[in-house]
Amino acid sequence: MKSLISVADLSKGDLERLISRAIGFAEGREGPAGNLHGKTVGTVFFEPSTRTRLSFELASRRLGAEIVSFDLAGSSASKGESEKDTLLTLAAMGPEILVVRHHADGFPERAMEWTGRAVVNAGDGRNEHPTQAMLDAVTLMRRFGTVEGLVVALIGDIAHSRVAGSLMKMMPVLGADVVLAGPPELLPEVSPFPVAGGLDDLLGKVDVIYLLRVQRERGAETDEEYHEGWGLDGARASRMRPEAVVMHPGPINRGVEISGDVADGPRSLILDQVANGVPTRMAVLAEIAETLR
Amino acid sequence: MIVIVGGSILTPAGIIRSDVLVVDGVVASVQSGVDTQGVTVLDASGCLVGPGFVDLHTHLRDPGQTWKEDLSTGSAAAAAGGFTAITAMPNTDPPLDDPKLLADVSARGRDIGLTDIAVAATVTRGRAGEEVAPLEDLYQAGARLFTDDGDPVANAAVLAEALRRLQRLPGGVLAQHAEDRATATGTARPAGAAEEGMVRRDLEVLREVGGRYHCQHVSSAGTVALLRRARAEGLEVTAEATPHHLTLDNGGADRTDSNFKMYPPLRAPHDREALVGAVREGVIDAVATDHAPHRDEEKAVGYESAPRGVIGLETAASAVWETVAEPLRFFELLAIAPARIAGLSGQGQAIRPGIPANLVVFDPAASWVPRQFASRSRNSPFLGREMVGVVRATVYQGRITHGAPS
Secondary structure (H helix, E strand, O other), X not given: OXXXXXXXXXXXXXXXXXXXXXXXXXXOOOOOOXXXXXXXXXXXXXXXXXXXXXXXXXXXXXXXXXXXXXEOOOOHHHHOOOHHHHHHHHHHOOOOEEEEEEOOOOHHHHHHHHHOOEEEXXXXXXXXXXHHHHHHHHHHHHHHOOOOOOEEEEEOOOOOOHHHHHHHHHHHHOOOEEEEEXXXXXXXXXXXXXXXXXXXXXXXXOOEEEEOOOOOOOOOOOHHHHHHHHOEOHHHHOOOOOOOEEEOOOOOOEOOOEOHHXXXXXXXXHHXXXXXXXXXXXXXXXXXXXXXX | OEEEEXXXXXXXXXXXXXXXXEEOOEEEEEOOOOXXXXXEEEEOOOOEEEEOEEEEEEOOOOOOOOOOOOHHHHHHHHHHOOEEEEEEOOOOOOXXXXXXXXXXXXXXXXXXXXXXXXXXXXXXHHHOOOOEOOHHHHHHOOOOEEOOOOOOOOOHHHHHHHHHHHOOOOOOEEEEOOOOHHHHOOOOOOOOHHHHHHXXXXXXXXXXXXXXXXXXXXXXXXXXXXXXXXXHHOOOEEEEEOHHHHHOOOOOOOXXXXXXXXXXXXXXXXXXXXXXXXXXXXXXXXXOOOEOOOOHHHHOOOOXXXXXXXXXXXXXXXXXXXXXXXHHHHHHHHHHHHHHHHOOOOOOOOOOOOOEOOEEEEEEEEEEOOOOOOOOOOOOOOOOOOEEEEEEEEEEOOEEXXXXXX
């Protein structure tokens, strides 16, 4: 793997290998040896995301890399430099790997073409967030021992979510079944998966309820209305299968897509997801490092 | 384009309320709010919508006895019963022990185009039980299920050779109508003994040589016990039961209506109860009709002389619903498991976008009385009896093969 732009570029074998490597890092079986010793990772975030950037930087550090970090606030981007020039300038400082986030679909691929560097997509527009989907797979693998055969329900703002974009491509490859539910205006016009009319219709039937973050500026519904219709509260969670789990890519809106007691409850894997972010990104960076000369 | 509106859909996530849009033979979406302008609408209010049924055991009588049934009338009966795939049994005249013959039946079935017809081939030449048929060539011609149905393979050495050769053909399965002829026709006719004796022997052979074995139309409690043990042992055994053995028994005495005469015969109430338990818990994987058409005049010659067999395609769903009124198990028994056993692609799948549109709309609350059949014969034990559960529509390869749009 030379770059990671889309989960669609990964075969089932690629995914399984990366997941197993990530679990190795997470459980200390694979030591954070100096896979990236003497290398530099540049993080380039044209859209703010402290937690994803920190997770990548921590992963890079654990692998022995140096970090050069760029984020939009306080940069020359505000002084009229084009994004391409910004990237070329950063690339000229010598990082072998660029971790790129941008609000435009497809930007990381362009970054790869402009700079000729290895690029990891850290989220582009409404398109994809591959490492988030992969850390979710790592989380499920550690909980269930397999992803094959799990039924995963994605709930909420699917049309605008890059996390959903990557999950919908990755889950079928790993053998999971996907089903969707959410307010009609937030669903894809033609869904590649079955769409349930309501969250209540799915509760006792699925292994994973994956709640997507509600973008507060979107939609006509108030927070209370959304919570009533699509939020997972304690009463709904109690109707889930005994072993079923709740996931969310964060940051959560308590009382909107999820109630506080469910977020903090025994079904919640939300903090496991965060914890698996670093080893997952280590696995991705380590694998890319092996392709560098 | 067809849209199936207002039903409860069997999806990979279980039964959900939604609409199903079919475009160009494929399920295009499973979501509500489809624009119905210019689209054929099938109303599925109050209905279950699931994968079209798959039959592992259909006697189409073609070639050779087409006054009873032929590929056309059999296909029509299948569509009327909600089936999108059936398995033609090879005990025709001549028997299907020849790849050319098999290919001909397949091709004619495709031309009719009302249902997939998977053609089973014989295990032995001429179904004579002596020499193993050219299994490899028959497999090349499309056969996956191999059976001498009606005349079980009695010789253990022949059975062993067939099982060995089928292991080299991925998806190949030996299906046996296990019934020891000598015991079955003896005057004592001990209930189930003829079947159990042969199943026991077959399982011994299977233990020794390996392979995949499918037990056809299980009828006795003793066989259920043998199967349960064989599965626990890890043998590759699957089994089917018929709708009539699940819903009818001999009530302690032989019936005299020849529409109740079939092979294996109806057994005692405790046998039937064991079968019902076995299909509910999964010891028996699938329901198969053993659809066996005979004309009125053939059946009207008195019980003793009448030919054995009853039709079943058009009443199967109602009879199974009477036994297992649980949607997931219902579709498992009638569609998902049989498609898996027969290795049929594009059949027996939970509904999601992208799958071939082989679908059934089943109304579990409505009732009907079978009087007229699409089959050429009407030798049904359910003739004139009220049944609950109506097949409202069948969609095969994206075309409506049964039922009317609203």
